Amino acid sequence: MIVYPRLPQPATVGVTAPSSGVSREAHSLVREAVARFEQQGYRVVVGETTWTQHKAKSAPARVRAAELNAFLHDDDTDLVIPPWGGELLIEVIEHLDFNAIGRKWVMGYSDISVLLLAVTLRTGMATAHGTNFVDLRSEYTDPTTAAWEQVLRTREGESISQTSSSHHQASWNEDASAQGVYHLTEPTVWKVVRGDRMEASGRLLGGCIDVIRHLIGTPYGDVRAFRERHIQGETILWYLENCELVTVDMRRSLVQMKLAGWFENCAGILFGRSGVHIPREGYTELDLFEEIADDLGLPVAYDIDCGHKPPQLTLINGAYAEVTVEAGGGTLVQTFRS
Template sequence: MSSIRYPVLKEGAMIGVTAPSSGAEERIHPWLEEARERLAISGFGVQFGETVWTQNKAKSAPAAKRAEEFNAMVQAADVDLIIPPWGGELLIEMVDQVDYDRLPCKWVMGYSDLSVLLLAITLKTGIATAHGTNFVDLRGEVTDETTAMWQAVLSTETGGAIVQHSSSSYLKEWPKEAGKAVFNLTEPTMWSAILPDGLEPRGSIRLQGRLLGGCIDVIRHLIGTPYGDVAAFREVHIPGEKLLWYLENCELVTTDVRRSLVQMKLAGWFERCSGIMFGRSPANRPVENYMIEDVYADLADELGLPIIYDIDCGHVPPQLTLINGAFAEVEVEAGRGTVKQYFT
């Protein structure tokens, strides 16, 4: 029996924006105001923390200040949801200063470097967290159907379920100037799969398990720390159940992705696992002749598990809202994907 706790987003919620990783340089402060105005149209309030407006030496502020502001904002009775402005580089500096024992059952959503905090919260507390869009990407006049699902997903009641579908197209290049939509989605989306022993999938691929994941570049650094104890999470919060990992790569070349996955395997992160999903990536640069598909094939063979890749997750928008701790059923057929998450 799962002991995962799920927050519920209500209408008219107050969004707290704090920067546990990177803040915003002055030139993009208008983006934050645009996002606040756009969310106000949908009935949301927005509170900005001080760290949002500053950025120096690869971080918004010293670790102690970032942790203090996050702890205060997440515990504030008048804040219902935390969405940082975006990711960054050095969130891990403050991960040991979060007051996990006093965290309320409240949504925290983001991706990239924020996935360190998201995964740590769920592993330490059993509170579900949301891997999804960041604050500045909510500033457009229109939002694509995939990204816009964040509200419906976070509003799902405990005991309920929510279905998301793969996007029809994705972003190839970030536009120099945002139009009505922040993302210029031009490339056709195609989810793919690799089976053990190099077998080609026939028909549909179906996976199910408890979701955990994030940006592989950064969550790998939780291995061996008190904030990356996957074995304890399985035993305490989802006894007897299997995991379904989702991972995405921001900057790593293929050999570094491979080293990271082997480390995760050796650390036991892939024990009692039903499969692994990988998001589209702007990186994955091959080393010599070692392609990312070779990395996936090697992993599938070693684990004896199916691998799904190029899903809507991570640094090549749009992306699904994936809930750490939720039970998911995933189906891929003819390049299209469906993810059904159960908040049980």
């Protein structure tokens, strides 16, 4: 069965950096986010790793793991959310005490999706693929991003519906208008491989393909055992987003996932928007989407609201989801079904 945390009111938020911390010149972003959360009634506890960054990580692996364990095991912490992603979260996985993790939400994306997927696969506790802490610092938040609170306050047995955004961000520009963190200028269009409509349902799993692929073959990436122990063989609906991979590397990663059995009993795949469109000898992103759809005989949608071109839906690993994509838009209904 799947266990769903609850986000109470008021709630305590633990901010820790199991991947990258925040360099001194960007500390103001953390302080702004803390102030914003406190204005909304949250109690915020910021760990020491949040404030440091050296050689592609906030601190040595055991230090990061110890602080993360402290937040995960603390009964007074309701939500653990890193400041942002990074590169080397996978170093801390072997040092985590999964058996002692309390019933609390963990939310983030990018490199943080390694932690999210590992926690859900190992423990059956739902985790939230959504925005990170510093990107919630603005007075104005678009409706797609702002839905994170409503999603995390959904009760077990209830359903929550999210729809595609109207516009998305083309690129990051920290110097632009301070009205909002994101600058949503491009019309959002959800697309379906070889079709105009897609419907699929299953238990959500996914994350940033660049990093979650490294869980394959480890004790923290056993999708088959997860299906047997926690969802009684139900189908899986995968969501995947690409941060840095060129098309051939992404294709290799998808084939590896297939060979590892990750796509067994799969209902479909949802690919997030990517800012990386680097063909190799004419081999494009659409080519690889078509090939994986043909290989698996599954419906595939792409350019959904997920990943490094905000905004993004709050996707719950382990939740039962029903997705409909048509006419350039989409609806995702998640049910917190045990």
